Amino acid sequence: MPAPPVGVVGLGQLGGSLAAALVAAGRPVAGWDVDPAARDAAAARGVRITRELSGVVVLAVPLPLMATALDGLDVDPDATVTDLGSVKRPVLEQLGRALGSRYVGGHPMCGTERSGHAAVDAGLFTGARWALCLEPGTELPRWLRVAEVALAAGAEVVPVTAAEHDDAVAAVSHVPHLLAAALAAAAGRAGPLALALAAGSFRDGTRVIGSDPAFVRAMVDGNAGPTAAALARVQEQLARPWAELVADGHAVATRPRGRRAVRVPLDRAALLALGRAGGAVTRRLAAFVEGRLPDDGLPDDAVPDGGVPGPA
Template sequence: MTLPVPTMAAPPVGVVGLGQLGGSLAAALVAAGREVRGWDVDPAAREAAAARGVTVTRELTGVVVLAVPLPAMATALDGVAADPAATVTDLGSVKGPVLASVGAALGGRFVGGHPMCGTERSGHDATDPTLFRGARWALCLEPGTELPRWLRAAEVALAAGAEVVPVTAAEHDDAVAAVSHVPHLLAAALAAAAGEAGPLALALAAGSFRDGTRVIGSDPAFVTAMVGGNAGPTAAALDRVRAQLERPWPELVAAGHAVRTTAPGRRAVRVPLDRAALLALGRTGGAVTRRLAAFVEGWVPQA
């Protein structure tokens, strides 16, 4: 059933955790004209956010964004005074465990999210207000998710410059295991193997090695929490990689090249505010780019 959602003034956004992702989001929203409040346990992060126009306070209302490490997600709201009516979303790289903890506590007012961006850097010094521009932002639409709250979270992502991909938590975790979590493990394996090859190999390393190992420059605790929190899908995706490596090398190279160099076009679509229709958009590889009164606009891939 399609549910009309009335147009309302954009609510304030409160960001818990003002490191790279949270600080970048807060800065992007300030630049977009949104009212932004934020809190971080680190005084230096609070000071940096205040300098960018964020109101530093524990009193958070509207849409509250949890931008803290995965192990801290379940207790992220303990240190702030969040409005009990606020919509709560997060930026965690794994959605199943967060849905089981934060989602179980908050019910339909929690909307799991994961922007597919970021770098190997971390902390408030890595803040970049353009970080989300053009990025895909997975936003979970579970059976119990309240659609008006999902739309509020989507508006935050769109205001930051991202494109919203409607997914379920399980679909998200399966997908990112293949395109994010396994690449971190492969980067670690490549770097470790090159280290075993000796100093000459490392001295000759150039662009392909740099690009192939970039992500493992991330904080090891972050990577470990990410892959450990999504262990089942990550193991399955890693098995698929192992199977690919068993193929004859010419076949493997050709198959990988074909996938990497395929650039499908885009076809514009308008989707009603309906859970099934929104999830169908995400499953085709499409995304939402604009919110309208009773629809969203977006695109789907076109060969």
């Protein structure tokens, strides 16, 4: 059975990169952007530019524009709609109310501080983790259609709920943006000598705050509760004796990162257990998916309803 077409709304860095990756993978891709330059750039990469979208429709627009992203477009009433937004609960409330079970929330954990169609990279998703929301009302066939889009782009799919996603990314994405801002602002106040001596550690620690400030504000404000809680945990860590803090942080950052293969049935509980254990889906097969768990994750019997070790 042929894969459904993909329509991408918003052809900037994320949407344009996804469209380019899918074209390279042989998927039929249509797209639209309000910016004529973005449309022209996508067309040059093989994307069919049109307002008529069907199959799996991907919203790759800023968070404040999610609710109106489909206005003026001719979308097949049976299309599955997903998004690439960095916060999931508010988008679920908006789009879930309008689209019902047709909506499947998503968030690829990739991107750079650059933005716009000039930052498009067809390899952006290769090896990235792509969180894909599996709520109680999510239709599994639609979830799988979106998962297959993510896999075709080169990503690995992490099954989550919207609430789990927002709590997790507050710690590993949203707080780092705030810490990068704080580090840059503090260094700026330290004077020109400090900035002149800044090297790799400062550059790495402040890279993400080179992102569009409007994007960062929308992200942290849209996930304010979990971000505040995660930031409080960081502040508690900074109050510890420095030797203990450095040792514990080093242990987390340098822990072994091996992975082992598992097979998981097409069941919501089993898929979510895979995600909660730090695993991801790497391939869709007929009656189950193949995935990987970290070596230091939960044992195989923690993946319920038939999860078994996969091929070596």
